[in-house]
Amino acid sequence: MVIVHISAECYPMAKAGGLADVVGALPKYQNKIGEKAMVVMPMYQTAFLQQNKWDVHFKGHTNLGDWFFDFTIIKESTGKLGYDLFLVDIHGLLDRPKIYGYPDDIDRFVGFQVAVVNWLTQWEVLPDIVHCHDHQAGLIPFMMKYCFDYQKLQLVKTVLTIHNAQYQGVMDWAKSILIPRWDISKKGLLEWNNTINSLATAVKCADKITTVSPAYSQQLKFQSNGLETLFDNEQGKCVGILNGIDNELWDPATDSMIANHYNASNVIVEKKKNKKALCVKYNLDPNKPLIVFIGRLVGEKAADVLPGAIQHALDKTNCGVNFFIVGAGETATESALNYLVQLYPGNYNTFIGYEERVGHEAYASADFLLMPSRVEPCGLNQLYALRYGTIPIVRDTGGLHDTVVDMGDPDGFGIKFLNANEQDIVYSVERAIAVYQDKIQMNKMIQYAMQIDHSWESVVIAYKKIYESIL
């Protein structure tokens, strides 16, 4: 089966969040079971672009409204990723250092999608599945079906995977001129609340929709940033498939980004060494339980609640615990988190920014990972944490609901709470401190966590079944 993944992010080319990890791993594991899966994404100016070799694969010409442009499709030349990676180069529009955050992001991603569909129509043998990820690829199923120039793609099956429905690619109707000549009788498919909504359009037009966890698929009917009735109507097309993690990249026994390697048999001793080094580097106390937060400092992750909750927890426990924050995001939250560094020297620190290496070091050193997310479609960090023997403390929502069992359960290996507020977090931190002191229980949970299997091998079979159901 030939599967073309279309995404705004893909690790290691460009990563802003979990979307990149998934799109960078899923095709690799699909190819291992004999599929022919590939990724198409924009060519941003990233380090990976500069440090690797690329072949020119295709040159095309098309237009975005009244702007006519040339585009080039380049391909990673060694095949080392385990799948073909194609980049769409649109000079002046996509070739910038950042993935998101420009005033013309709408035009950039519509331009990207137009170029991709234009290229696909010129394939001699069409792919079996066009697999779109999130709203940045959300207009593609519509374009394939209802744009006059792309009639050749009308029967090619499309799948949409929703990694995050909070972002929807909403644009004013004036932007409709950016979509190449389309069948006006299908206007209703673009329409949502007097705007064009790329995600809603994809939900209406794709042959199948997957969400990145079963719980999230249900949750969207009640909480999806305005699309609740749509998800309620389209529930029949929706399936939740829990993400996998790349066990080759995320393996504490071989991870090249950590100093002391370990597996379940020597985790206690070796992890302690990592923790000690991290604590020396960031002025923390290795003798206290270490809780880390790793992620974007945004409202969705409830990062705004962290400064208050951490301060409260440190005061209440007389600094009986340490915290380390890794991430970047909203300025107010960054400042509030940084401010605490002077208040609690030796017990609290931050690494504002994101470096893959610091993330890996933190998983390999910490005792607990805190994820108070307000919205968490799947969440990969808790899965990485489990693999590294780090106990997750999570809010009971979306994928966190599906992947963490509270330690109150006989086979529990985590701590779950209901509300993204200070009170619930502080209470959970106290539970963490208590279990940390109970070495037998703590070790049992670490052992249990490390053997849980979230590898992609079984997940790709679930995707295969989805494809087969529509072919």
Ligand code: GLC
């Ligand atoms: C988004 C979601 C996250 C999910 C990831 C990969 O980043 O917020 O929950 O794990 O996509 O699917």
